[in-house]
Amino acid sequence: MSGAAGMSASAQRELIKKLRKYPRELMKLGSRMPVSQTHPLTHLDGLVAAVHPDLDFFICSPNMTCPIPLPQLGSNVVVSMCDDLRFGASDPIQWPQMWSMDHAHLACIPRIQQDGPLQGLWLDPSIDYDFVVDITVGQGLGRLAPTPLEQVARAAEVTKEESSRFLDPTEVEQASILTLLVDHFLHILRTRGLTYRRTLLNLRYLQRAALELQGLINFNRFVLEHLDADSVVRPVETSWMGAFTDNPEHMARLFRAGVPVWTIWWISESVRTRCFGVVGLELAAEKLVLAEPREFNLRRILYEGQNTNAVQDTIYIWLTSRMTALALHTGVSVIAPRPAGAPPAPSTSSRPTQSRKQEKKKAGTVRTFKQPYHKYLATPVRSWIRALECVEEDDQKCVDPKAHLVFALPRPDIFASAATNDKLALLFTNWLRLRSPVLSIIQDTGSADYGKHRISHQAWRLLIHQGTLDVVMPKEGAKEGRFADEAVGLARAIRQDEPGLGAVPSDVTPSWYGQPFRWDPTDAGHEALCREVVWEVAHLGFVLDFMLLDARLAKWSKAESHELALRQCFRTTVDRSLVDVDLGMANTGLAEVDWVMRAPFVYALKIVVSHWSMRSPHQAIPTSIAMPLPKDGYTQQEMDELEELLTRTVVQAFYTEFRRPPVLPPSLPQPGADPARVHFQPPDVPRTHSRPGQWMPTTLLRDLASQD
Numbered sequence: 001m002s003g004a005a006g007m008s009a010s011a012q013r014e015l016i017k018k019l020r021k022y023p024r025e026l027m028k029l030g031s032r033m034p035v036s037q038t039h040p041l042t043h044l045d046g047l048v049a050a051v052h053p054d055l056d057f058f059i060c061s062p063n064m065t066c067p068i069p070l071p072q073l074g075s076n077v078v079v080s081m082c083d084d085l086r087f088g089a090s091d092p093i094q095w096p097q098m099w100s101m102d103h104a105h106l107a108c109i110p111r112i113q114q115d116g117p118l119q120g121l122w123l124d125p126s127i128d129y130d131f132v133v134d135i136t137v138g139q140g141l142g143r144l145a146p147t148p149l150e151q152v153a154r155a156a157e158v159t160k161e162e163s164s165r166f167l168d169p170t171e172v173e174q175a176s177i178l179t180l181l182v183d184h185f186l187h188i189l190r191t192r193g194l195t196y197r198r199t200l201l202n203l204r205y206l207q208r209a210a211l212e213l214q215g216l217i218n219f220n221r222f223v224l225e226h227l228d229a230d231s232v233v234r235p236v237e238t239s240w241m242g243a244f245t246d247n248p249e250h251m252a253r254l255f256r257a258g259v260p261v262w263t264i265w266w267i268s269e270s271v272r273t274r275c276f277g278v279v280g281l282e283l284a285a286e287k288l289v290l291a292e293p294r295e296f297n298l299r300r301i302l303y304e305g306q307n308t309n310a311v312q313d314t315i316y317i318w319l320t321s322r323m324t325a326l327a328l329h330t331g332v333s334v335i336a337p338r339p340a341g342a343p344p345a346p347s348t349s350s351r352p353t354q355s356r357k358q359e360k361k362k363a364g365t366v367r368t369f370k371q372p373y374h375k376y377l378a379t380p381v382r383s384w385i386r387a388l389e390c391v392e393e394d395d396q397k398c399v400d401p402k403a404h405l406v407f408a409l410p411r412p413d414i415f416a417s418a419a420t421n422d423k424l425a426l427l428f429t430n431w432l433r434l435r436s437p438v439l440s441i442i443q444d445t446g447s448a449d450y451g452k453h454r455i456s457h458q459a460w461r462l463l464i465h466q467g468t469l470d471v472v473m474p475k476e477g478a479k480e481g482r483f484a485d486e487a488v489g490l491a492r493a494i495r496q497d498e499p500g501l502g503a504v505p506s507d508v509t510p511s512w513y514g515q516p517f518r519w520d521p522t523d524a525g526h527e528a529l530c531r532e533v534v535w536e537v538a539h540l541g542f543v544l545d546f547m548l549l550d551a552r553l554a555k556w557s558k559a560e561s562h563e564l565a566l567r568q569c570f571r572t573t574v575d576r577s578l579v580d581v582d583l584g585m586a587n588t589g590l591a592e593v594d595w596v597m598r599a600p601f602v603y604a605l606k607i608v609v610s611h612w613s614m615r616s617p618h619q620a621i622p623t624s625i626a627m628p629l630p631k632d633g634y635t636q637q638e639m640d641e642l643e644e645l646l647t648r649t650v651v652q653a654f655y656t657e658f659r660r661p662p663v664l665p666p667s668l669p670q671p672g673a674d675p676a677r678v679h680f681q682p683p684d685v686p687r688t689h690s691r692p693g694q695w696m697p698t699t700l701l702r703d704l705a706s707q708d
Helices: 009-021 023-033 102-106 147-167 173-191 198-225 246-257 267-272 312-323 382-388 413-417 422-445 456-467 481-495 526-553 558-568 595-610 638-658 699-705
Strands: 048-051 057-063 076-079 131-133 142-146 243-245 260-264 300-305
Touching: 009 023, 009 048, 023 267, 023 413, 057 267, 076 312, 102 198, 102 312, 142 147, 142 173, 142 198, 147 173, 147 198, 173 198, 173 312, 173 481, 198 246, 243 246, 246 260, 246 481, 260 267, 382 638, 413 422, 413 456, 413 526, 422 456, 422 481, 422 526, 456 481, 456 638, 526 638, 558 595, 558 699, 595 638, 595 699
Parallel strands: 243 260
Antiparallel strands: 048 057, 057 260, 076 300, 131 142
8 A cells, every 4th residue: 555654563553543533634734734835735635534444544535525435455355246236445436446548448337327318327217107018928038117227228329429439439438348348238128028137137247338438538538538537626527427546646647537536555655644624434235236146147256356457357257248149068968968879869850750760771871861852941041951961861971970969949840730720720839938048058259158058858848738837747758758857947947046937828829029929820920930930040050050060160369269260150240149030130141142252251150260270080171162262253153063062061061069950040931021020130241353254252251261
């Protein structure tokens, strides 16, 4: 701490004892030397002061007169999430922190505002008044009510508008990242049906990002130019969070810039410090929520270690990782694996949906997979179908010939596995009863890794047949018992600590993109409606399978380049994660009909696959995939050949790793999904022709292709 000892240990003890008993003794020097033209107020003075209740320090402020917040002092600190889904006294959006130039903007974060355009950044929604349950998407699921949601949206839009006016993204790198986070979580709050607590968690993400962005705006707009000024002192911004410091140089800079500052001194310095008032201390325990979160999965230590900048670094990394679209998870949690000796589950839609005995392959024959077709199925992209039909079914060539066959979502062909109209109706209707709860564990950043929890095809059949998360266990000894355990495990993972979360009740009509879903084969749009449902399952299933395979095989030197390359394989906007699906994404990206429109995504796939390292001796990356870009770009024929090679490599690699082919990217018959149910506008695809009839990748893709 600042200052010198200046007195003996015994004298220091006596001084501490005296000041704790008579804190107004801190004002002794100030009363003898009041502020005047000859003795102006400086950063070394204290308009108010207080003695630390436990340590041998006193705290004062040269520009604030309110009660002094008690700083977190000590060499080590433990940071964990509290029940309000913030981080207690270690949280810069609700408590001042030690000042550092590396995180200078945190002192400029605004304090709570009860009204005005930013009030939504401190919204604490009530489950009774501010949260609306939508039983048509699931029990316990809903969204913020219109009024609080509008407050949050207004605050987000104002913050983004101010950021675009006052921050240069090329100079303030964090600005674009935080703006992206604000957009992303506002989209989630507007569109997804979640439980109250998961809604609150996503709201906290948005509020944190927006408040940090407000801090950056204030710092760059008002503070930066004054930090090193010689004499000009800005009026203090009492509505800002402020900061603690024990460094006289930092004290001077913050004082000049008008940032609320509380200075920390050894108790021995009290005899040399002018203080003009004594106030009480604000305690975090009295002002903040410090209790553990009720959800077990959130009771974890975010940081434990030295009380340094690493604390705020960790919180920022934690926030930005909430939108790591790509969920580069390192493994898959299989729910209740099948007991030893149980028959293998079907691995693709070419096999019957019931388990069957493995047939012996006749000598000289090759078993391959076939793609089923049905009026209710979303047909996969043609090049991927051809790739599937080229894969030899030979489990002995797989990395694990006895791997448990599991899926993050129902296999798409499950929706064509019933023989009667009534059973088909049950499959579609019951899936829509389960859809939102199931997607919540895949899409919600606060619940689990994307696609982590997977169960067998038979377990999905059982779960959809029952249409509820309250799985009814079959009779003892029934063959379905081993699959019911998996379904129960998935239901438990979905609910986590929220037992009220459930499927749409059987007496309620489930919804599809905000419209009631009613089974009516006589309706002219019925088949198209069913294909939309299957398309969503297939699209998300493909994304999850592709990311799973990439996580297993990818070798990149830079994680940022890896993530960016993965994103380029899909036609989506930067504020959405790859598991954020919308009907407007149908027939885009790898499913584009126009080869020039499809080319950027195929080339991005080439970049991703070229960074894979195959683990099986039976497969290697074709050398032609790593070949450099042709001088004049690609012709349509060259791009078609590259696409065929890539799709075969991906499908074969997935089968080799997981003993089943991946879910294939689907398409919808033109003109695509019903416009009334489309909420997403795909971004433009840059057209970069080197000459007519040829395609050249963008600078971004060329740069990614050159990365290790």
